[in-house]
Amino acid sequence: MPFLPFVPLWREVMERTHQYALSGYLIALADDELILGHRDSEWTGHAPILEEDIAFANLALDEIGHAKLWYELAADLLGEDKTIYPDKLVYFRDAAQFRNIQLAELPKGDWAFSTLRQYLFDAFEALRLEALSQSSYTPLAEIATRIRTEELYHLRHSQAWVLRLVLGTEESGRRMQAALDALWPYARALAAPLPGEADLHAAGIVPSSAALFEHWSSEAIAFLQSANLSIPSSFIPHPSSLVDSRRVHSEYFPALIQDLQAVARLDPEAQW
Amino acid sequence: MDTQWPRYMVFQQEGPDQPMVHNGTVHAPDAELAMLNARDVFVRRPEAVQLWVVLADVIFTQTQEELEKAEPVDQSTSQLVDYYVFGKFTQQAQCRHIGQVQASSPQVAVAAAIATFADKQPLWWWVFPASTVLKNESSESDPMFSAARYKTFKDQAEYPVITMMRELRAKANHKDTENTK
Numbered sequence: 142m143p144f145l146p147f148v149p150l151w152r153e154v155m156e157r158t159h160q161y162a163l164s165g166y167l168i169a170l171a172d173d174e175l176i177l178g179h180r181d182s183e184w185t186g187h188a189p190i191l192e193e194d195i196a197f198a199n200l201a202l203d204e205i206g207h208a209k210l211w212y213e214l215a216a217d218l219l220g221e222d223k224t225i226y227p228d229k230l231v232y233f234r235d236a237a238q239f240r241n242i243q244l245a246e247l248p249k250g251d252w253a254f255s256t257l258r259q260y261l262f263d264a265f266e267a268l269r270l271e272a273l274s275q276s277s278y279t280p281l282a283e284i285a286t287r288i289r290t291e292e293l294y295h296l297r298h299s300q301a302w303v304l305r306l307v308l309g310t311e312e313s314g315r316r317m318q319a320a321l322d323a324l325w326p327y328a329r330a331l332a333a334p335l336p337g338e339a340d341l342h343a344a345g346i347v348p349s350s351a352a353l354f355e356h357w358s359s360e361a362i363a364f365l366q367s368a369n370l371s372i373p374s375s376f377i378p379h380p381s382s383l384v385d386s387r388r389v390h391s392e393y394f395p396a397l398i399q400d401l402q403a404v405a406r407l408d409p410e411a412q413w
Numbered sequence: 414m415d416t417q418w419p420r421y422m423v424f425q426q427e428g429p430d431q432p433m434v435h436n437g438t439v440h441a442p443d444a445e446l447a448m449l450n451a452r453d454v455f456v457r458r459p460e461a462v463q464l465w466v467v468l469a470d471v472i473f474t475q476t477q478e479e480l481e482k483a484e485p486v487d488q489s490t491s492q493l494v495d496y497y498v499f500g501k502f503t504q505q506a507q508c509r510h511i512g513q514v515q516a517s518s519p520q521v522a523v524a525a526a527i528a529t530f531a532d533k534q535p536l537w538w539w540v541f542p543a544s545t546v547l548k549n550e551s552s553e554s555d556p557m558f559s560a561a562r563y564k565t566f567k568d569q570a571e572y573p574v575i576t577m578m579r580e581l582r583a584k585a586n587h588k589d590t591e592n593t594k
Contacts, residue, residue, distance in 0.1 A: 190418075192439050192450035199453050203560070287563065294556035298449050305442065 155278065159344055162337030163278070164215040166347060168230060169240035169335045169387055171211035175231060176245040177262060178204030179401055183249045193252075200259065200295060207288045214280060232405035236398040240336060240387040244327040246394045253306055253316035258324055260299035264364070265331050265357045266292045272348035281346065300364065307368040318370055325373040331357065333383040421447035422472060423455055424499075424510075426463040435499065435508040435539075438469060444547040452549075452557050460561040464549045472541045473519030480527075480538075486520040495543040496522035500535025508539055516540075 155163075182201035188194035209227055216226035244262070249255045270292055273285035306313045332354035341347040362372050405411075418440040425436045436455050441447035447466040456464060475483065493515040501508040511530050516522035522540040549557055 190440065192441070192454055196450070196453040199457055199560070202564075206564070290555050290559045293553075294452070294560075297553070297556065298453075301445055301449055305446065 159341065159346065160218045162340050163281070163346060164218040165240075165336035166338060166341055167211045167215040167218075167281075171208040171215070171230075172239050172241035173245050173262075174204045174208035174211065176239070176241040176397065177258075178202070178208060179397060180245065180247075180249050180255070181259070184255065189252050196298065197255075200298075203291050203295065207291075210284050210288065214284060217280070228405070232402050233409070236390060236395045237388075239390070239394070239398070242327070242330040242333070242387055243389070243391045243394075244324065244330060246391055246397055247324075247327065248393050250320065250323075251316055253313065254320040254323065256299060256302045256306060257317060257320040259295065260303045261324060261328050261331075261361065263292060263296040263299050264361050265353065267296050268353050268357055268360075269348065269350075272353065276347065277345040303365075304368050307370055314369070317368075321365065321370050322373050328361075330383060330386040333386045335387070418442050420469040421451070421466045422469050423447075423451040424465040424467070425451075425455060425461045427459060427461055429462055433463065433465060433499075433510040439466070441466075444468070448547055448549060456558060456561060458561045458564070461558050462554065464557065465546045467541055467546050471545045472539050473523070474537060474539045475523050476537045477534075480523070483520070486518070486524050488521060488524070489517045492517050496526075496540045497543055497546065498522070498526040498530065499539040500533060501537040501539070502533075502535050504536070508537065511535070513543065514540075 178201045181197050181204060184197040185194060185201070188197050208231075212227035212230055213223040215221075215230075216223035219226075244258065247254075247258070250258075267289065270285045270289035274282050274289060276282040276285065303317070307317045308314065332351050334350050335347070338347060338350060342349050365372060419442075420438045421441055421444070422438055423436050424433045426433045439447055439450040439454055441450050444466055448464065451464055451466050455461070494517075496514050496516050496519070498511045498514055499508045500511045511526065511533055514522055514525040514529055516525050519540050523538050526538060526540060
């Protein structure tokens with residue numbers, strides 16, 4: 142890796158405004174992973190078959206692991222202690238301070254819903270991570286490359302299940318269509334810029350979410366149609382309200398955060 | 414109606430110099446999902462470099478005892494296909510890869526294996542046509558297997574729950590004794 146000697150310099154070279162913006166961007170990215178991972182973990186002990194119970198526990202661990210990597214990089218950029226900062230962000234922020242998209246936080250629903258959500262996310266993540274692995278900020282590019290390897294497996298897994306559930310029985314097909322109808326409007330928020338994205342994109346550090354979304358939606362629509370699903374016509378919210386979409390959470394979110402943080406908040410000083 | 418999915422046998426190679434060994438079974442509606450299930454169930458850790466899944470029903474097996482009672486097989490040489498040969502050498506050992514033979518039927522494959530691998534005497538022979546195996550694509554081996562390499566995990570022994578509980582109980586008992594004095 143010929144560029145390694147330059148890594149320590151980057152923090153000096155990167156403009157302070159970019160450091161700050163990138164930390165906010167990464168925290169939002171990490172929040173998506175954390176919250177999706179939390180929802181995935183809710184299948185532990187409840188999945189329809191043992192093998193998928195294990196698979197979803199693996200997915201949850203992977204997503205939460207990815208969140209940790211991004212939180213740690215954000216800590217580096219902010220000059221925070223990266224052994225402590227991720228826990229502070231996860232356990233001691235209020236629900237309103239999280240920047241994940243609503244698509245990640247919706248209750249796990251039935252197996253069709255969770256599987257389809259996972260597919261929509263995995264397909265988007267594969268594109269975003271591919272772009273991030275080309276980032277001009279080397280530490281970011283390296284982590285993206287590593288995460289992408291795992292996400293490619295996730296995508297293979299979720300695509301395999303989407304196809305089989307849609308083409309399986311009448312009931313599984315009906316449930317998949319219902320899941321798509323419910324999820325599709327929320328997927329529109331994948332196009333929303335992450336915090337700080339405009340400046341970071343101009344500096345070649347991160348991709349444009351809107352451009353990724355164009356690419357993603359043509360891929361996802363082709364795949365879903367190949368599986369015989371009909372694509373809902375409406376995308377809600379309307380693009381004009383997207384900018385703030387990561388600041389607004391669904392009615393289900395406070396309970397999720399309560400569940401996630403309850404034990405840590407019982408005794409904030411406890412050593413685990 | 415039997416709603417149970419068929420069983421697939423999972424074979425795994427843990428390192429480039431290791432043989433393929435039978436690691437367990439998964440249920441799956443088809444071979445591709447059996448492969449994904451095998452990955453999630455068996456190769457999250459320890460590490461693997463290759464994974465095979467085979468429908469359990471296509472594996473023909475014969476123990477030493479069954480071989481002694483078996484009728485002589487028709488040694489027809491028509492329509493030869495490749496068979497993988499596996500063997501279990503002790504009760505505890507996993508069934509491991511021995512080699513490959515060509516045969517016209519599973520019974521003939523076992524007979525051919527006994528002749529070809531005369532120095533091997535497993536307690537139990539397993540043979541199956543090579544064409545029935547789904548192997549992971551080597552181009553996908555990184556997404557399939559990298560998790561085991563990068564994920565750190567705590568060994569169960571690192572959670573000192575049993576000792577900790579013993580100490581807590583001892584402390585509680587001690588307190589009770591103090592209180593009743």
